[in-house]
Amino acid sequence: MDTYRIKTSETVTPPVVTVRLKDGRSVKKVADKSFLKTGRSDIRSYIQLLFFFLTMWIGVDFYLFMDGLEKGVASTAARPPGVEGFLPISALMSFRYFLLTGIVNHIHPSGFFIFIAVLLISTFMKKGFCSWICPVGYISESLFLLGKKIFGRNFTLPKWIDVPLRSLKYVLLAFFLISVSTLSVEELGSFIHSDYNKVADIKMYLFFAHVSAISIIVIGALIVLSLFYKNFWCRYGCPYGALLGITSLISPMKIRRVDQTCIDCGKCADACPSYLPVDKLDAVNSAECTACYSCVEACPVKNTLNMSMRSGVKGLSQKQYALLLVGVYFGIVGVAMLAGLWQNTVSAHEYLSLFEKIGSISHGF
Ligand code: SF4
Ligand code: SF4
Numbered sequence: 001m002d003t004y005r006i007k008t009s010e011t012v013t014p015p016v017v018t019v020r021l022k023d024g025r026s027v028k029k030v031a032d033k034s035f036l037k038t039g040r041s042d043i044r045s046y047i048q049l050l051f052f053f054l055t056m057w058i059g060v061d062f063y064l065f066m067d068g069l070e071k072g073v074a075s076t077a078a079r080p081p082g083v084e085g086f087l088p089i090s091a092l093m094s095f096r097y098f099l100l101t102g103i104v105n106h107i108h109p110s111g112f113f114i115f116i117a118v119l120l121i122s123t124f125m126k127k128g129f130c131s132w133i134c135p136v137g138y139i140s141e142s143l144f145l146l147g148k149k150i151f152g153r154n155f156t157l158p159k160w161i162d163v164p165l166r167s168l169k170y171v172l173l174a175f176f177l178i179s180v181s182t183l184s185v186e187e188l189g190s191f192i193h194s195d196y197n198k199v200a201d202i203k204m205y206l207f208f209a210h211v212s213a214i215s216i217i218v219i220g221a222l223i224v225l226s227l228f229y230k231n232f233w234c235r236y237g238c239p240y241g242a243l244l245g246i247t248s249l250i251s252p253m254k255i256r257r258v259d260q261t262c263i264d265c266g267k268c269a270d271a272c273p274s275y276l277p278v279d280k281l282d283a284v285n286s287a288e289c290t291a292c293y294s295c296v297e298a299c300p301v302k303n304t305l306n307m308s309m310r311s312g313v314k315g316l317s318q319k320q321y322a323l324l325l326v327g328v329y330f331g332i333v334g335v336a337m338l339a340g341l342w343q344n345t346v347s348a349h350e351y352l353s354l355f356e357k358i359g360s361i362s363h364g365f
Contacts, residue, residue: 037299062079093197098112113341195354202354253316
């Protein structure tokens with residue numbers, strides 16, 4: 001009988017047999033029931049909730065900071081630095097500025113560190129940021145699950161629309177990358193230290209606090225479409241996800257399938273929110289894989305799908321992946337805090353005077 005290896009030190013007899021049905025078809029079955037999985041892990045939902053509440057907390061703190069600004073009693077200490085995680089273009093500029101000068105800017109340093117953490121995660125652990133940390137990803141997922149409850153299923157766009165639409169996020173990303181990469185060090189420095197960049201988070205707040213009719217229509221349309229189509233915004237529109245998808249292509253860690261124990265049931269592919277043909281692949285190399293573990297959870301056979309550095313090893317369980325992801329993220333945030341680089345250096349007085357003329361501050365491009 002064949003044997004296969006699941007750990008470098010362990011070989012196991014395949015628990016799978018091929019059975020011929022009356023109609024002549026052959027199907028694979030698990031012969032040894034001890035190889036069938038039992039139970040599911042909810043760890044990803046807990047981590048998503050953790051980051052969602054963290055985002056809410058940042059939102060409330062920032063609201064209080066803005067309330068102070070509007071009353072003319074701002075305090076820089078009241079401003080939550082984590083809000084800079086919502087300024088990815090500024091972070092991209094900070095990143096390039098750092099690569100060219102070795103300097104971590106003091107205007108949005110936390111945005112820079114969050115960007116580094118997210119890039120590191122995607123480069124080594126696939127796009128885990130999207131399905132574990134990002135609050136927009138969490139909302140998108142909740143919406144399509146709600147849509148599935150309401151309509152009994154989610155829908156897919158025909159390939160001739162899906163493929164060109166998926167390239168939209170790469171076009172947006174290319175626009176931002178080209179714009180940032182053509183700036184000289186002096187231009188980057190002057191943007192980073194500009195009034196516009198200093199109040200970019202305040203402008204973002206005001207955008208949502210006084211949202212225009214057009215923005216309401218666009219956001220409303222995205223919400224409705226997200227009920228029908230899985231991760232509509234993430235799949236078609238998010239340039240941040242596109243960037244992480246590209247860097248995730250070199251990730252040594254990826255979903256791998258053990259062909260010897262796979263029973264070709266297709267449950268992994270059915271469960272994949274990115275519609276990847278996991279059941280046909282030995283390793284999932286796609287930029288669309290968000291390391292969500294849905295395929296691993298759906299697979300009925302133990303050790304057949306795993307997130308690992310190479311084939312033939314057992315890989316990381318969902319809990320181990322969660323620990324690593326959270327460890328990398330908060331590890332980098334912690335290092336930035338300990339180094340005194342987390343909080344920016346824009347004073348309360350400067351925030352107050354910038355806020356007084358906020359309407360006249362533009363990016364100048
Ligand atoms: S279901 Fe599997 S292949 Fe699909 S996105 Fe999630 S981890 Fe990747
Ligand atoms: S879920 Fe996918 S990997 Fe697991 S047995 Fe079925 S087809 Fe094979």
